[in-house]
Amino acid sequence: MRKFQVLFLLVSILSSSFAFSKPDPIKYRKSVYQIMGWHFGIMAAMAKGKKGYDRDVFMRSAAILRFVSNLPLEGFPVGSEKGNTKAKPEIWLDMKDFEEKMLQMQQEVSVLEEIANIGDLRKAKKQIGKVGRSCKSCHDKYKTK
């Protein structure tokens, strides 16, 4: 009986807190890209001199960007091509190519993190360009304008 009570309490707490809405992969992947864009934006602003260069902040954003860059794929399950999304259905017709482009981006982001940790802003600028190109390459093919 006590076990059931605990379970009931647990379920009540969880339900009230998150209301257990159905997981929405479209919202999930958009959120992932939102966070990536936020931190890429911080780094790009510093690289362009729009913001003063702060090595710690730059490193932190690079680390967060790298971590989060590993998350998007989970947000593209079969069936998630329909809904409030700019993702083209072509993604699911050639998932292997999409995954390769994702991997390419992840690799460029990893290199950016390494450079950020060394603290070489000149190299970081160039690498930000490479990351940007890897984003663009995928957006051009798989994202509607």
Place this chain on the structure above:
Amino acid sequence: MRKFQVLFLLVSILSSSFAFSKPDPIKYRKSVYQIMGWHFGIMAAMAKGKKGYDRDVFMRSAAILRFVSNLPLEGFPVGSEKGNTKAKPEIWLDMKDFEEKMLQMQQEVSVLEEIANIGDLRKAKKQIGKVGRSCKSCHDKYKTK
């Protein structure tokens, strides 16, 4: 001259890829919570037996939840109380209390990660309850329904 060309190319690439929209802290914090909810949901579903327990998946979600749990505060700068948000203005009237609640949640999430790594599902269930309560405690005070 070459430097300018490189810079121009860089700016063009970045602009075309990200369009450099103004960073939006409200979207940022919502995205962070979205990702937290996604992974907490995976763990809660396993803890409730709605999904089969997969230790690796459980551990992965715990690690992601822990990492991302450190990000929300950046999304609550002064001035971001207005807009498409359920955050109550009270947050900015007592930021110290808000930060304490955030820290409480982060600590509970850290413990959850440790338990997930040990692989004790029974303990994990209890800890999921604690994490849920720490979420609820903050939502009750600082989030409109």
